[in-house]
Amino acid sequence: MxxxxxxxxxxxxxxxxxxxxxxxxxxxxxxxxxxxxxxxxxxxxxxxxxxxxxxxxxxxxxxxKYVKKLNILPIQFRLTKLIMNSLRNKSFKSLINIEDKYYYIKVSNGNIVENSIVKDRKMLNVEDNIVYGKFKYPFSKKELVLEKGEVNE
The missing domain is CATH 3.30.1070 (Cell Cycle; Chain A)
Structure with a gap:
């Protein structure tokens, strides 16, 4: 990733x-x-x-040069897939905390249309109707915790 x-x-x-x-x-x-x-x-x-x-x-x-096939997956795509499956919705805005970084991802019809990565979430102007989450390493589906509303720091 x-x-x-x-x-x-x-x-x-x-x-x-x-x-x-x-x-x-x-x-x-x-x-x-x-x-x-x-x-x-x-x-x-x-x-x-x-x-x-x-x-x-x-x-x-x-x-x-050492591999025949290499799959590169930006973390935003992994998060988008996990969140879509969890919410059962293809359009959403999310703010996910992973290892002291915040990933803002806006998805429309299953496609990422906006994204940002910041260390201080106050640098982001987040709107209402956003899904907050925390993702712990190692990155497995079970480690993604989502909630709507305010972020608990």
Whole structure:
């Protein structure tokens, strides 16, 4: 898992011959690709493509030559999946405390649309209707404790 903020770029969905080529052009136009990993989701219903970028390519490069397949999972995606399953809802705002860091994640229709990582939660301007949680290491489903309302520090 990479512990970095995810950069999110939404672009209008276009019917093209190759979605991969279309997204690759957008990535080259928008990002410095030297230290970023990319992933994208096509949302035909909303007519958009969401591009996710996370810094960390240089961190994993030493391992690439030793493995055939490497799955990189930003912690925000893991948290989103666990929270969606727990709430049985695909749209929510959450603030999760993990090892002295706060992860703010806003999810719409199952897709992360905003995220931040801070050490001091007062730096975040959190709104109402937010799910608070604490996640302990090791990261298992049983270790995620969620509650609605005020955070107990």
């Amino acid at each position: 990479l512990d970095e903020e995810i950069f999110i770029k939404e672009i209008k969905y276009a019917k093209v011959k190759s979605i991969d080529d279309y997204v690759e052009k957008e990535i080259k136009k928008e990002f410095n690709t030297s230290d970023y990993l990319f992933h994208y989701i096509v949302d035909k219903k909303e007519e958009k493509i969401i591009i996710y970028a996370i810094k960390g390519l240089n961190k994993i490069n030493p391992f690439i």
